[in-house]
Amino acid sequence: MTPAPFHADLAQGPTGGRAHWVRTADGLRLRIAQWTDHAAPKGTVLILPGRTEFIEKYGMFAADMAARGFASLCVDWRGQGLSDRLLPDRLVGHIGRLPDYQKDVRALFDLARAVDAPRPWFLIGHSMGGGIGLRSVIEGVPVAACAFTGPMWGIHLTPWVRPFATNYAHFLSAIGRANGYAPSTATRNYVLSAPFADNKLTTDAAMWDMMRHQITAVPELELAGPSVHWVSQALRETAWLHRQPSPDLPCLTLVGAQERIIDLPRVHDRMARWPKGRLVIVPGAEHEVLMEGPATRASIADQLAAHFTL
Secondary structure (H helix, E strand, C coil): CEEECCCHHHHCCCCCCEEEEEECCCCCEEEEEEECCCCCCCCEEEEECCCCCCHHHHHHHHHHHHCCCCEEEEEECCCCCCCCCCCCCCCCECCCCHHHHHHHHHHHHHHHHHCCCCCCEEEEEECHHHHHHHHHHHCCCCCCEEEEECCCCCECCCCCCHHHHHHHHHHHHHHHHCCCECCCCCCCCHHHHCCCCCCCCCCCHHHHHHHHHHHHHCHHHCCCCEEHHHHHHHHHHHHHHHHCCCCCCCEEEEEECCCCCECHHHHHHHHHCCCCEEEEEECCCCCCHHHCCHHHHHHHHHHHHHHHCC
């Protein structure tokens, strides 16, 4: 564990934020941040970001949780942020196998122990991090409760595409395109390539500008579209998740009323069979409910704090 770059001015998180380099069991270097220097009598929230995201993006959320009595830790997944990228073209989102991310989760929990992060521990996963986090709690990570926002428990596909998507991804892999961009995906990060009007992430212009500014200020943070192989793996992983029973753990899941990225029926199905679970639809919100306007963010932070208060 050695110091890693951390852009506190971009993160706008609690005071004392810093980052560390850690090694996974398979030898990759990850960046993990901690906001644990303030009083945190209620425990620590372990933040699992979505695909393309990075630590600094969650600084404001960490500040919201700090104001409610929680410390935070956050990870740059393998292949994104400042952690080791997996392909020569660093902008392609890639993974060997989706369960490989569990090695990153283990590294995050190892760091939580190393820095003596205040207990109890809680997990929140957004989008891809929601899929990773669901497997983590199914496999028994030591958290007292979990929460998810816009979780990738299925990928939104049009009805005519869904039956062919997996086979098509396998076909492209077989003809040597496994590491290339998946069809219809962008070669730049979404917030740099899409206009604010009718974007699928947030309805708040200030948060949109913040996300753009973070990447333009530190271009090394940028990640673009996923590889063909990532899509193939994501479809396999979400199918596996769908077959698993829900763990015996309190769960709060929040999705935007205007969600257009994940498979909403999968979320409704999962939460309908989660005995200790509750699903909240966030009015007027898009996919990134933690990156909406101030009133929405405050309401969600209050709900999460109540959920995590034991």
